Amino acid sequence: MRPQPLNAEARARAVERFAQTTADEPLDVLVIGGGVVGAGAAFDAATRGLEVGLVEAEDFAQGTSSRSSGLVHGGLRYLQMLDFKLVHEALRERDLLLRRTAPHLVRALPFVFPFEKHVLERAFVGSGVSLYDALSLRGGAASRAVPFHRHLSRGGLRQRIPGLDGERFIGGLEYHDAQVDDARLVLTLARSAHCLGAHLSTGMEATEYLRDAAGRVIGAALRDRLTGEEHRVYARETITALGVWTTQAEERAGTESGLRVLASKGIHITVPKERIAASGRVGVISQTEKSVLFLIPLRDCWAIGTTDTSWQEAVDAPAPTAEDIDYVLEHANEVLGEDLTREDVWGTWAGLRPLVQPLRSAEGGSSKVSREHTVVELAPGLTGVAGGKLTTYRVMAEDVVDFALDGSFRDRPSLTAAMPLLGAQGYGEWVERAEEIARRYGWAPERVERLLERYGSLLGEVLALISADPGLGEPLSGAPRHLRAEIVYAAEAEAVGHLDDVLTRRTRLFQESADRGAGAVDEVLEILAARLGWDARRVQQEREHYLGLVRAQIAAESSDGDAEAARQVAQARGRIASVTNTTS
Template sequence: MSDQNRSALTPGARTEHLARLRAATAENPLDVLVVGGGVNGAGAAFDATTRGLSVGLVETRDWAAGTSSRSSKLMHGGLRYLQMLDFKLVAEALRERDLLIEHTAPHLVKPIKFVFPFFKKVVDRAFIGSGVALYDAMQSVGRKRAVPFHRHLLHSKMLEVFPGLDGDKAVGALEYYDAQMDDARFVMMLVRSAAEHDASVANYTSVVGYLHEGDRVVGARVRDEETGEEFEIHARDTILAGGVWTQDQQDLAGADAGLEVLASKGIHVTIARDRIPAVPDTGIITQTEKSVLFIIPWDEYWVIGTTDTPWTQDPTDVGATSEDIEYVLEHANAVLADDLTREDVIGVYSGLRPLLQPVQKASGSGAGSTKVSREHTVMEVEPGLSAIAGGKFTTYRVMAEDVVDFAITENQPGRPSLTRSVPVIGAQGYERLVRDKQAIARRYGFDALRTDRLLFRYGALLSDVLALIDEDPSLGTPLEQAPRYLRAEALYAVRAEGARHLADVLERRTRLDYETRDRGVDAAAEVAALVGPELGWDESAQAGEVETYRAYIAARLEGERSTSDDEAAARIGAVPEVPPRH
């Protein structure tokens, strides 16, 4: 391993982190305990620990297992918010996007080009053109641009840039830039960044109750989902970053006031890259009657979405229906020259957006103080317990700063946020590796595409992955059933990235559940055999992980053939993602 040893989320490190959390007693509490391991929780833990605070972070499932691994994978300013005249929000998101590209996470966030087609020559060019011009102008105020300026495309140039567009419908277009990332890997890197700065972090650790001294929350009682052990973690301040599970946690805390969070489902499908011709790294954005349609280049695939429909079932059981998939294909076909069919769909993933508003939960009770922006809300739901929900992935750093500022005002005043200047792990040394990428490719026999993929996944931490190959050259060979990934990557997922189960590796450290038609099932046994010895699995445990994953994917596929959310949720909810604890 490199000098970043403290950040490595090894199996042994999890045991150590749990011991440190267990040691947070009433006499020696943590400064901050964060509940929820999505981007908001991971960001808050990173923010708090870089302030010099003692921090704990717990997550019921895997890091980013909920909404934060199921986004459109964009870091963007939110062009559509200009229609709502929300200039402050767009300006904030653009500043954050550029900060990530240029300083804090250049290895995880990269520019991407979009074509916005016009279907009414005069009206669209004037309306969309003025909006994007304003969008671009807001990126140039007081700072150097991180991405190129937009340009208008006449009909012929539009088809040259994106031949897959329907030239009989689109009369021209506008080309502009935003950025993209791998959402699940980004969150995991935030967790590692928090650990590097001495936060104690533990996935598969659920909150089963909140501790009180009088009316004040002073921590939580948690359960290690792998052993069943329960213990208390005391903290001066607790932050709830539960996303669509926020209300469940507020109820568990017995909060008199809180946030009402409604869930909206968004689904995406993946399509082989050669089905839609376009110049490299160029996507499409257009509006539908219900949402925004993105056709996004993702390595050898297109990610196409999204939908926006209410979800009233258990958030853990979210899944796509046949109608959802047809909706996405129908709206993609409305702008593409060649129609896509269900046979073109390689993978599908579904996530829930948290839509929220502050509410009084008990008549006559005194609400905690509240900080509200258009996109996120921070609220004291009980003394000592602050909740944050909503927001955009792009502005996670601002949200983290807001909630930590809010939570520690009484106990730890005068500790400003440092995350505007402290990079996410893997950023330092990244540019040197980029300069050396040809030498890396020659030494390890990688083609340019694989080298670029590895740099985008790991940044400077690629050196750790390559060190595994130096120790065992067989790890430098691709997985037999998933050749986009090296055997070393599967091993590194459990040695350094906190993966505890087969599904963690196949769905979030790699993305085989939507990058292969078999959804990662064919690679399951090979990966289980690689990682099993690291996690202490015997042959029976390995088989159990493989069979559980196969059953889970089968349930998701059944959900995709269903005709209602109720049916899809019932299918998915009947099968666990990871083997139950014995």
């Protein structure tokens, strides 16, 4: 799989191919939705040698797929629900990502479960985690991608995470799962599909489905948000992977399949790394009355979450409220030795889990609804997939493509369990060169490690930019953990359409820096303008839009309820349309 950039030229070629399709010369598969399942489905179909199109109305991972906890895990809470099948499947996928398909993106991460009671908790939690370990075994202990769990004494717990309440906890248990930058995983899936010949376009909105005389769906009408042009794109099979937008897709199809999706809101906050003392990279997990609390170590901060509340507002504008943040802080402070306050909060994000609703009625909370996914025929020629979780995206993608192709193509097995994603092939060789790279460029080992975890073997392309222009090897003055070359690479290879794409999903400065990325805006805009050909007017529009998003997020964080929080964010997000329309 040879790396190919996702840029304006690649998008133009995709749009040109869309315009060329006819009922007699269609694409094999058209995927609508650029989240982790949609990108995964496009990659899956492309590995089968099919001609694939993927369209996304906004940016890759714009919705739920960039707003998760960033964990690749089996889900200990699902053991309590006796959902052994889901846990086993997720653990299998976790180890596959760690060992074969995305070792550059997914990292093993130890978690500590602290105990308050000497015997009862050790017996109960210990037996559960033993089962968790056992469910991940396939070829014996040698096949495990992560270590077995271990118990910690009071002293061992204090040494491992000094920031926990040493008086409250008498010990703990340490086990392993994994973490990933969810938005980067989606982008890598999209680029991997593109490298196999898939035609990809962001900023392309599906407005209706095309049908033949018998009523079978044979593609979709698309509106190009950049130009306003309409395209009729024909495909033998059409797949929707729209998460919490699934019900809207079903209504547009004019069908009654019975597939309904609940939106459950989960929020996270970030706090400075130094506010929670820990020995190395280790997280904390604790049970709350409504959900599970995670303290997750990131590079420069901690992410803490999550909540699990029903969301009734517009699904494109989830936002945290003051009550959400207070809830997370309260439960974090129950396990920490030193309390966190609102002043410690750097950033926040809110995501909507797409939970398949098995009944017509959707009363009450959402925490008891299954996370297992569902694939359904929305209409002849139109297949929908919903539910699931980040960890099991590959299974969901394989299932929906299998379902869609049944009767259309034969002997086209999925290859995604064996095929590494872009950047994985040769990753180990680049890891062996880490010290050499650090010496050559005068970087700290931590910087090289971070770059390898973002790009894998694609780091060679980033370093080539620096070789051509050594100034790109310098860090951003307003965000020194990122190099100028990373912004150039995002502009030239990673499907950037807006400043928001870079600061929210390519770098995560919006969520993981104290100023929400505001200090880097002008420098990043200067680089993007030079590489993407933006004029002064476009630069000013992008600046105003992004800073408006920052202000809206901060306002939402002080709001009294979901309706007000959603209103703040929706108004700011709506301005992106004017930026697009006035510059096309």
